[in-house]
Amino acid sequence: MFLGNEPNALALAVLGAYVVVSFGIAYMWLRRRQVA
């Protein structure tokens, strides 16, 4: 981004999947610990 070529779509898609999965895990785990 700073230095040249545009990022590839795959990298962005994987990063997006990371967001969904991590929030999914956090949600289920926090619910089991009865945070809210």
Place this chain on the structure above:
Amino acid sequence: MRALSTVLAFAGKEMRQVLRQPKLMAVLILGPFLILGLFAAGFQATPPPLRTLVVLPEGSELESSMPQIAEQIGSEIELVGTLGDTGEARQRLLDGEVDLVVEAPADAATTVRNDEQATVVVYHNRLDPFDRAYITVAAQSAVDELNRMVLARVAATAQDRAGEYEEAIPTARQAMGTMATALREGDEAGAREAQSQAVDSLTLAEQQLGLTADFFLGVDETAGSSAATLGERVGSSRGEVESIDSSDPAAADRAERMEGELAELEAAIAEFRSVSPQVLVQPFVADTELASGIDVPLTAYYSPGVVAVLLQHVVLTFAALSVVNERSTGSTELFRVGPVRLGEFLAGKFLGYAVLGSVVAAALTAVVVFAFGTPMAGSWLWAAAVLALTMAASLGLGFVIAAAANTDAQAVQFSMMALLFTIFFSGMVVSLSRLADGVRQIAYLSPATRGPRPSRT
């Protein structure tokens, strides 16, 4: 509607909690830059020259050529002196007075004559693997330079010898001219005399060629030229001159043509002699350039990675700590009675930290681009997208840490572990391509790993 106001309430609460601590904000934004700036100012991309002591055996012929070697050897190595005793030199190395001790081979000439390579031993005192690699490269390049100096001497000798027969070729050329004139005037005896004179001169030149011709052949072939070598040309010219039959009516024309060919040969030898020995022994040099044509200084290379790693660490720590805090202060009990749903709770916190994180990311990027001068060759939109996703993923990981941690201390420790992992494996310091297959995939567990990669590639 109620859900939205709950989400916004959480977002506002998180932002106020951070903004109420101006010192925290200052440390978050200024701290990294003070560190990065200090590093940029203090880091030397080219290490200082290695102070080198040379151990020469008694009466070595190298002693006299040391000043010349020192001049040629390049900026990586600084010759500080010569000694006759290895023990003393190594002691000075251990005392830290010099960086390298170079032990010249005792009798290099004899070793080489016995068909063996003479070894130059280099002692150093470094444990840092990068330093060691650097010393190995510097030593090899210095020895290469030494080898080239020897070759340059050989080349100079070859050129001198080319001068010896330089006389012979013009003599042969003139003789061919005389022969052509004599033939046209019908003076067959004069023509034969001129012909034998030309053959004699060319034979002399051919005998003297030896080393020079081979040397020239090597240079030509390596440089991709397929032109006939000097030796072959002199030889074939002699053959042709010899084969001219003076009673043949076309003999005058052939003699004239040979005169022309010998003139060309003369020019080729003059050309060979005009090239300096340094160019002859080192016809190629490397010049590397970036395909994009943009020069990337050291700070510019590291700063996008630093932005991603800092952003990850800041929002991850915030997210992890805030959830654990709510639990330890008992606020979660209130939320449950509220009732606040977990989705609203997480969305609110996400929104609050996303806004704060965006401010931090924007500030970091602005300083990196405008203050440190990192070239922004890509589009701002993609940069923002990559940073936003890195931030969202870091918040997600922060919430997972929050779920795993029971206390503040645990959350802080887990966050530090995540930071440590990221510094080693995000590709910020060590390029991902240097990691083995299997470990490289694990490296992608850190959100910032993807951040700086699209940033840099």
